[in-house]
Amino acid sequence: MRLLDLKNRELKLPSKLDSNFLASKAAAHPRPLLKRAQWQTLNGLWKFAFDDEGKCVQPSNFSQWPHYIEVPFAPESTKSGIGDRGFHTNCWYEREFETPIGEGRLLLHFGAVDYRARVWVNDQYIAEHEGGHTPFSLDITHALNDSGTTKVTVWAQDDPHDLAKPRGKQDWQLKPHSIWYPRTSGIWQTVWLERVGVTYLGHLRWLPDCERWEIGFEAGLAGDVPASGVQIKVKLSVDGLVLASDTYEVFSGEISRRIALGDPGIDDCRNELLWSPERPTLIDAEIQLWYKDQLLDEVESYTAMRTVSIQRDRFMLNGRPYYLRLVLDQGYWTDTLMTPPSNQALRHDVELVKAMGFNGVRKHQKIEDPRFLYWADVLGLLVWEEMPSAYRFTPKAVERMTHEWTEIIKRDVSHPCIVAWVPFNESWGVPNLVETAAHRNYVLAMYHLTKTLDPTRPVIGNDGWESTDTDILAIHDYERQPERLAHRYRGDIQISDLFERSRPGGRILTLDNYPHQGQPVMLTEFGGIAYVPADEPDADQAWGYENCSNISELEMKYAALLETVNNLELFSGFCYTQFTDTFQEANGLLYSDRTPKFPIEAIRAATLSGQGLCTSTSC
Incomplete structure (x- = not known):
């Protein structure tokens, strides 16, 4: 594999960070739900080396660094400056910067490192983290020295052949094949510094309750926590109008409170405060941590008044039936792979999805950058969050997924845009659900664990087929003929007959002893209509579930298919495959760019065709 020539490029490693850590208000904060003013990105050029034989076990083993890499882009991506998609199990990073001046603690944050990471600061070992899709934070204060500079070294291990770890769409073969894509190793989300006090807010959680017109607020303190005398002040507002301003005593370093909002009483006034894709009203939050008369910490956050639930055979948003029009979103870019090229690119994706007539996305086999969820919150887009799958069933795979999925829910549970959790897709990682009790118990356990960690959202136990316990019965059916779909899911069909006779993908829809119990039925993968110009490179390798020879044919087939699905009364929503072309998959409504x-x-008109259900929370 060819390495892009960064070795002879002028090295511009930013060595100085603003001593006040004053980040521009226009900067894309990597953690939108818990923002402080004093933070600074460490993205940019780092020293880089592969260690395929695993000989280096600590930073002192390195005397030379053969490459430079553009963090946070993975070494497999061209944007990183490495562009090497070969098999590499270990890689190393190093970066020096001027130590910021200030009081309190200095935290080092990693958005995500795939798959296992160890971190040293000034050659002092700090910690290890496992899980390729979740963030971790390290207090590096004790490792700082008097030299005025700080050195951070990172070792990342990601075995490309390990099928027992959550990997999503990352291929285990040398070249991408079928529906799998190039691997993502090492650092692939933002690395950043943050200055905090000796005592600070470690995490926040928001839990809206529209029925009682309250906002649940949970917080945990970190650092040196006084035994008593600590207070949290919370102010909630919308467009400058203060909804609540309260002060609470903190005991044992944690707090859980219900913040009552003034109930406007009239539905029209309540609806103005409800969050939905049509009206994404966010509630700004200012939180201060005090010890007696001393301000210990101050952060900004946000929440929303929004409920999602299941009522018989319908999905409910804010207490009203809501028809889901989702599009499958893989979250890849040609030059940057799973890492977005910019914050603006994430916003643009959300805007495009809405412009195409969809009200949500199913993020497929990927845990997306928190900034995507931020833009979905701000602009109004529903998100199904889906766990990247492992492909083998082993005790280690179960342990890994359970741990990482728990971390994922903790990271994202406060985002109002997320309306469903999906721990499994198409029995990946549990290939013998029908025959093997352990596989069934695993799916059941993950369903109930998810419901325990977040009882406020629906959970789809196994999206596609072979359902056990689930809040939504999700069907994948790539039938090419709209009239056959119309016949298969017609209005007069008996549900029991559907589950006995229809087996898309050759799989049964529900396992024995888990019959349909009246849950909503949704068509959560269908379409996959492909088109790629014949003169494109590798056009002969591009594929989809159905191919078109020209654009007019694609437009005609999409319109006919969507009109059919929108008029099927059995379904309370759908998810079309897919948003963009993704490497060899050419079945996007958009090209990869x-x-x-x-x-x-025309895409929008077709997406919104047919009857469907009311898609407004005020209908």
């Missing part, structure tokens, strides 16, 4: 394959107005 986000250019529409046919006019976006």
